[in-house]
Amino acid sequence: MDRREFLGGAAALAGATALPGIARAQGAELSFFYPVAVGGPITKLIDAYATGFEKDNAGVKVKPIYAGTYQETIVKALTAHKSGTPPVLSVLLSTDMFTLIDEEAIVPFDDFIKTDEDRKWLAGFYPGFMENSQTGGKTWGIPFQRSTVVLYWNKELFKEAGLDPEKPPKDWAEQVEFAQKLTKRDASGNVTQWGIQIPSSGFPYWLFQGLTTQAGAILANSAGDKTDYANPAVIEALQYWVDLSQKYKVHPPGIVEWGTTPRDFFEKKVAMMWTTTGNLTNVRANAKFPFGVGVLPAGKKPGSPTGGGNFYLSKKATRAEQEAAFKFVRWITTPERAAQWSIDTGYVGVTPASYETEAMKTYVAGFPQAIVARDQLSSAVAELSTHENQRVTKALNDGLQAALTGTKTPQKAMEEAQAEAERILKPYR
Amino acid sequence: MTNRATATIHGWLLLLPAMACLALFTHWPALASFIESFYSTPKARRPARFIGLDNYEQMLADPIFWKALSNNLWFALGTIPTSIALALLMAVWVNDRIAGRTLVRMAYFTPTILPMIAVANIWLFFYTPQYGLLEQITGLFGARSTNWLGSQDTALYAITIVAIWKEAGFFMIFYLAALQAIPPSLGEAAAIEGASRWTFFRRIQFPLLMPTTLFVLINAVINAFRMVDHIVVMTRGGPDNATTLLLYYIYQVGFGFWDTAYAATLTCVLLVLLALVAFVQYGWLERRTHYQ
Numbered sequence: 146m147d148r149r150e151f152l153g154g155a156a157a158l159a160g161a162t163a164l165p166g167i168a169r170a171q172g173a174e175l176s177f178f179y180p181v182a183v184g185g186p187i188t189k190l191i192d193a194y195a196t197g198f199e200k201d202n203a204g205v206k207v208k209p210i211y212a213g214t215y216q217e218t219i220v221k222a223l224t225a226h227k228s229g230t231p232p233v234l235s236v237l238l239s240t241d242m243f244t245l246i247d248e249e250a251i252v253p254f255d256d257f258i259k260t261d262e263d264r265k266w267l268a269g270f271y272p273g274f275m276e277n278s279q280t281g282g283k284t285w286g287i288p289f290q291r292s293t294v295v296l297y298w299n300k301e302l303f304k305e306a307g308l309d310p311e312k313p314p315k316d317w318a319e320q321v322e323f324a325q326k327l328t329k330r331d332a333s334g335n336v337t338q339w340g341i342q343i344p345s346s347g348f349p350y351w352l353f354q355g356l357t358t359q360a361g362a363i364l365a366n367s368a369g370d371k372t373d374y375a376n377p378a379v380i381e382a383l384q385y386w387v388d389l390s391q392k393y394k395v396h397p398p399g400i401v402e403w404g405t406t407p408r409d410f411f412e413k414k415v416a417m418m419w420t421t422t423g424n425l426t427n428v429r430a431n432a433k434f435p436f437g438v439g440v441l442p443a444g445k446k447p448g449s450p451t452g453g454g455n456f457y458l459s460k461k462a463t464r465a466e467q468e469a470a471f472k473f474v475r476w477i478t479t480p481e482r483a484a485q486w487s488i489d490t491g492y493v494g495v496t497p498a499s500y501e502t503e504a505m506k507t508y509v510a511g512f513p514q515a516i517v518a519r520d521q522l523s524s525a526v527a528e529l530s531t532h533e534n535q536r537v538t539k540a541l542n543d544g545l546q547a548a549l550t551g552t553k554t555p556q557k558a559m560e561e562a563q564a565e566a567e568r569i570l571k572p573y574r
Numbered sequence: 575m576t577n578r579a580t581a582t583i584h585g586w587l588l589l590l591p592a593m594a595c596l597a598l599f600t601h602w603p604a605l606a607s608f609i610e611s612f613y614s615t616p617k618a619r620r621p622a623r624f625i626g627l628d629n630y631e632q633m634l635a636d637p638i639f640w641k642a643l644s645n646n647l648w649f650a651l652g653t654i655p656t657s658i659a660l661a662l663l664m665a666v667w668v669n670d671r672i673a674g675r676t677l678v679r680m681a682y683f684t685p686t687i688l689p690m691i692a693v694a695n696i697w698l699f700f701y702t703p704q705y706g707l708l709e710q711i712t713g714l715f716g717a718r719s720t721n722w723l724g725s726q727d728t729a730l731y732a733i734t735i736v737a738i739w740k741e742a743g744f745f746m747i748f749y750l751a752a753l754q755a756i757p758p759s760l761g762e763a764a765a766i767e768g769a770s771r772w773t774f775f776r777r778i779q780f781p782l783l784m785p786t787t788l789f790v791l792i793n794a795v796i797n798a799f800r801m802v803d804h805i806v807v808m809t810r811g812g813p814d815n816a817t818t819l820l821l822y823y824i825y826q827v828g829f830g831f832w833d834t835a836y837a838a839t840l841t842c843v844l845l846v847l848l849a850l851v852a853f854v855q856y857g858w859l860e861r862r863t864h865y866q
Contacts, residue, residue: 220829244832249618335719337704346724347810397703400724400813405702414704535830546813550726 173469174206178235180218180454181211190489198476205469215454219244226250226461233462234470236454239277240530240538242285243369247532251457253283257471266475269496273451276527280367286455287474288495290486292423293518293525294355294449296442300435302327302338302416313417313439317359317385320417320442324395327416340395341417342410343386344403349545350529350538351450352419355441356382358448358526364541369531370573374541375563382444383548383555391551399550407431421452422518426491429512438514440521447524453492484508493518531566532573540565604845610838622835629839639840641815642823645730649819650798652734653741658790660742662783665749666775679750686744694807697736698723701808723809726816733817736804741797745790752786753779784863788855795851799844820844 177195181187188211195207212218215238225231226248237245245251258267270278270288278286300310306326314320324340331337343352350364357364362378365371373379389396397415407424409415411431419441428436441449456474458467476482483499486492488508494500500509500519509516531537544562547553553561611629616622633639668679685693700707701722709719722732756779764774802821805811811818811826818826824844828837 216830223832247618248832333716335713346812397721397724399721401721402698402702402723405698408702409704412705533831535826536833539826539830542812543814550724550813552726552814 173204173233173463173466174208175234175466175469175473176232177207177209177470177473178212178218178222178232178237179209180213180215180236187490190486194477194482198473201476202469202472205472207473223248223250226459229461231459231461233459233466234473235457235459236289237457239274239286239288239291239451239453239455240528240534242277242280242455242457243530243532244534245457246280246285250460251285252460252467253285254287254458254471254474255283257468258284263475266478269498270478271495271497271522271525273522273525273527274495276367277451277530278455280369286457287478289454289456289478290490290492291451291453291495292421292492293451293521294352294419294441295422295517295521296417296419296439297410297424297428298417298437298439299410299413299432300437302413302434306416310435311437313437314442316443321389321393321395324389324417325393328395336394336397338413339397339409339415341389341419342396342401342406342415343389343419344401344406345546345549346400346402346404348403348538348542349400349549350541351452353382353386353541353545354450354526354529355419355448356386356444358450358524359441359444359446360385361445363526364529365531365537367527369534370570372531372537372541372563372566372570374544374566375560378445380555380559383545383559385444387548387555390549400546422493423453423491425514425518429514436514438517440517440524447521449521449525450528451522451525452528487515491515493522531570533569536569537566540569607838607841607845610835611842613835615833615835629836632836633839633843638815638818638823642818642820643843645816645818646799646820648730649734649737649801650795652731653737653798654791654794657738657741658745658787658794660738661745661790662749662787664742664746665753666779668746669750669753682743682746684743685740686747690740690803691807693740694736694804697804698808701732724813726813729809729813729816733804733808736808737797737801741794745794748786748790749783752783756782788859788863791859792852792855795855796848799848 179188179191181191188209191209191211195209198207199205210232212221218235219237219241222231222235222237223245231250254267258264267284273293274288274291275284278284278288296313298313303310303323306323308323308326314323320341327338327340328336329338343356345352354364357379360378360382362373362376362382364373364379366373386396390398403420406415406418406420407427410418410428411433413434425438440447458470462470477486478495480496480498480502481504483494483496484502484505487494487499488504494505499505500516529538529541540562544553544558548555548558610622612624612626613622614620614625614628664682668675668682672678688696703709703719703721703724708722712720720728722728760778760782761774764778769777799819800821801819802825805817805819805822809817811822820840821844824837824840827833827840
């Protein structure tokens with residue numbers, strides 16, 4: 146289950162139009178937009194949570210509405226908001242925070258934090274996840290299904306290349322060195338196996354953020370009104386990415402498709418890949434060889450972006466509905482439930498406490514790869530998010546793809562992207 | 575009431591449901607888009623206000639708009655003649671009495687009945703570097719590996735080919751139906767006169783197929799500007815907008831950037847473009863078309 150999975154939404158179109166008139170009575174009905182297509186194992190889990198919460202809290206009815214992909218869900222949520230009957234609670238991308246604030250579609254959680262116990266709960270989340278959930282001193286989102294980028298490697302191919310299968314590359318230089326050993330060519334010079342793959346289709350900025358963080362740059366400020374695309378460290382990071390294919394020839398040339406990268410890995414066409422922790426269950430089920438999962442190799446320092454979805458509270462809901470929604474959010478993020486959710490889906494547990502539960506300890510003992518994402522959180526940064534988020538991100542994406550396909554130099558591509566982002570963000574300062 | 579008046583009221587009443595639907599879902603949205611294109615995008619604290627031609631100026635200065643427009647023209651140029659020619663060729667072929675023609679007809683029509691999203695996913699794997707179907711075939715001839723969708727030089731062609739593959743079979747059905755409506759006596763007469771297969775096609779079949787060609791052409795043009803599903807699955811407009819078509823860009827601006835006024839502006843351009851094409855087709859081509 147991956148937030149970037151593009152398909153499967155088609156069947157969920159019904160969701161938005163079927164939005165019910167929300168009961169205003171005391172026994173509030175809690176409508177809840179969740180980004181997944183109808184059917185499938187995830188909806189069963191969410192349905193079970195809904196019934197579980199209803200059992201513990203008589204009088205509240207939780208009504209999950211499966212609204213398709215993240216993109217479709219925010220389209221439906223904002224359209225519903227504009228027409229006056231939005232869902233009380235939704236799970237949307239953490240990076241949509243500024244968009245939702247600008248549309249005045251959400252309220253911060255701070256008003257509902259009253260007791261010491263509430264405060265303790267709020268402080269219990271990983272700070273890496275809260276970076277994308279807070280701005281201007283307020284908490285606008287609560288982390289729920291979060292992920293991060295990690296390195297997967299094929300232990301069998303490592304052994305064949307004379308490398309220690311238990312040791313992934315620990316820095317950029319080693320990454321190149323290993324990849325060179327892992328790249329195989331046939332007699333006529335065609336590559337039959339690539340050393341490494343970093344996907345660059347659709348949303349290259351997210352994986353690129355791994356490289357920029359490692360190079361010591363932060364792409365946007367926390368107020369979300371200024372980007373730093375033309376920082377020399379960012380250009381250096383892009384140069385490294387371009388060099389992997391142009392100079393060292395250990396990475397496929399051009400744009401590498403996100404969707405087929407895991408398959409490339411299963412087919413042994415690539416020995417190491419960068420992708421989301423959300424692929425862990427997929428790789429575990431489909432890789433016919435022993436594989437390792439590790440933190441991303443460090444540049445000047447280690448680093449990776451977080452990603453995934455947060456809970457948001459609708460501004461247009463009644464106070465009673467918001468209170469009920471808040472209660473539900475607290476209920477579903479208790480350590481035991483967060484741990485079970487992580488085990489069932491592959492998303493990262495959102496609190497340190499979830500990793501201290503019995504269930505999680507047993508799970509991790511049998512599947513140690515699952516712990517890597519957590520270990521990486523200490524060096525994780527917020528996913529790129531600004532006002533006019535998709536437009537500002539697109540400027541970067543276009544620049545990255547231009548550099549990777551060789552039509553612009555990294556320097557020129559990043560300077561142009563920065564100029565475009567400046568133009569868009571100026572009115573927000 | 576006179577008979578005539580009753581008939582008139584009767585007629586209008588029968589037209590009403592269809593007209594109401596058309597006005598509500600086609601004419602009003604088009605008109606609303608046109609009006610909205612002269613206003614700014616409403617934000618929570620800033621309601622929409624009249625800004626004249628600002629949106630249009632922004633559009634003229636927007637390099638991605640120009641890129642999308644030129645991509646779309648190349649895409650149209652690539653898909654329309656090829657898919658129509660291919661459809662005609664296939665139709666003429668399966669119209670003849672050949673062994674297993676039902677099977678061949680069905681095979682040609684298959685791409686049409688497959689859902690677009692599934693089709694795009696199949697092609698995604700065809701185009702995959704190294705082990706994709708296309709790579710395996712070119713690999714047999716020792717050709718170098720190509721990243722079809724991941725390179726700015728080939729991505730638009732790759733998308734164009736999928737569209738042709740998808741549409742040719744659909745258009746073939748229309749041609750096939752039209753071919754079967756041509757009286758066999760014409761063929762017999764031509765045979766007696768000793769006309770060659772080519773002369774028969776050029777002088778008899780092709781002119782008689784003109785109404786179908788016109789219909790198919792209009793559909794092909796509309797489809798060329800309506801293409802969006804494949805883009806979403808296969809490239810998302812990348813690399814660096816190399817496959818961004820107009821409608822995909824409108825979707826991105828409208829529902830990604832939430833700049834609804836600018837999206838309305840782009841929509842107006844698309845509408846004007848399509849209206850122009852339809853005008854030329856109906857006004858000019860139809861006069862040159864022979865109906866039986």
